[in-house]
Amino acid sequence: MRMMVVSGGGTGIGRATAEAFALLGDTVVIVGRRPEVLERTAGEIRLAARHERVVPVPADLATPEGAEQAAAAVRRLGMGAVDGLVHAAGGVDRSAAANLHEVDAAWNRDFQQNVLTAVLLTAAVRSDLRRPGGRIILISSIAAVNGGGGSYSAAKAALHGWAVSLAQELGPDGITVNVIAPGYIAETEFFGERMTPERHNRLVSRTLVGRPGLPADIAAASVYLASKEASYVTGQVLHVNGGAAFSR
Numbered sequence: 025m026r027m028m029v030v031s032g033g034g035t036g037i038g039r040a041t042a043e044a045f046a047l048l049g050d051t052v053v054i055v056g057r058r059p060e061v062l063e064r065t066a067g068e069i070r071l072a073a074r075h076e077r078v079v080p081v082p083a084d085l086a087t088p089e090g091a092e093q094a095a096a097a098v099r100r101l102g103m104g105a106v107d108g109l110v111h112a113a114g115g116v117d118r119s120a121a122a123n124l125h126e127v128d129a130a131w132n133r134d135f136q137q138n139v140l141t142a143v144l145l146t147a148a149v150r151s152d153l154r155r156p157g158g159r160i161i162l163i164s165s166i167a168a169v170n171g172g173g174g175s176y177s178a179a180k181a182a183l184h185g186w187a188v189s190l191a192q193e194l195g196p197d198g199i200t201v202n203v204i205a206p207g208y209i210a211e212t213e214f215f216g217e218r219m220t221p222e223r224h225n226r227l228v229s230r231t232l233v234g235r236p237g238l239p240a241d242i243a244a245a246s247v248y249l250a251s252k253e254a255s256y257v258t259g260q261v262l263h264v265n266g267g268a269a270f271s272r
């Protein structure tokens with residue numbers, strides 16, 4: 025039985041990923057900051073998967089204390105090695121930066137929520153990853169290659185470089201590290217109140233397949249990268265965007 029840890033597992037892409045693993049019979053730990061969101065999601069996934077092994081762990085992964093808290097909760101389950109770590113926690117800082125201090129603060133927030141959440145949780149559970157066989161999956165964004173997001177684009181692009189280093193470090197232990205770069209994914213909390221029908225249509229029109237992505241599209245990619253059949257795939261960026269941007 026596998027043990028999977030999904031950050032940002034309470035909503036959107038992380039939630040769909042956690043559900044996909046749970047449906048395969050995996051034990052899944054979902055991590056996020058809001059306990060009530062995690063509890064509700066865990067309950068719904070348990071019902072769908074018909075087993076109880078979905079564990080909500082509230083923690084702020086942008087802090088070393090939060091990452092250590094999450095790792096300690098995983099160890100307390102006593103399940104042994106961690107088979108997979110999917111880093112879906114993230115978001116975009118949309119505050120207007122009118123002066124240098126605000127620029128500094130906004131860039132730091134985007135770096136913390138998109139890079140450090142993954143870096144700190146990985147460091148906290150690194151020694152617990154299954155060797156060989158462990159899987160690390162980072163969720164970046166089409167914005168890492170297409171721009172359009174300022175500090176968010178830069179933070180997501182940082183994950184691409186780090187993934188290569190981590191794949192080099194962990195490859196000899198039989199652990200793979202890959203990135204999924206989603207395009208526009210509807211039915212998440214990512215856009216909050218800022219999504220309009222016009223913006224939705226504009227984003228869909230940039231795809232070749234004429235539809236928005238759904239969290240399940242990204243979950244399916246994670247299921248593949250986490251599988252034992254994907255053991256020869258590491259250090260790669262998998263673009264899942266309906267053809268809105270091309271791999272390079």
Ligand SMILES: NC(=O)c1ccc[n+]([C@@H]2O[C@H](COP(=O)([O-])OP(=O)(O)OC[C@H]3O[C@@H](n4cnc5c(N)ncnc54)[C@H](OP(=O)(O)O)[C@@H]3O)[C@@H](O)[C@H]2O)c1
Nearest residue numbers: 032035036037056057058085086113114165209212213214
């Ligand atoms: N939706 C899209 O179109 C799209 C496109 C490309 C990439 N992405 C990326 O996909 C990932 C998942 O986003 P989503 O679209 O599913 O949006 P979402 O529904 O907003 O999910 C983001 C999740 O991350 C959690 N999170 C944020 N900061 C955290 C922290 N410091 N510690 C722990 N958990 C934290 C949030 O929960 P709490 O608020 O409870 O902590 C939330 O559950 C993100 O990295 C996002 O950048 C999304």
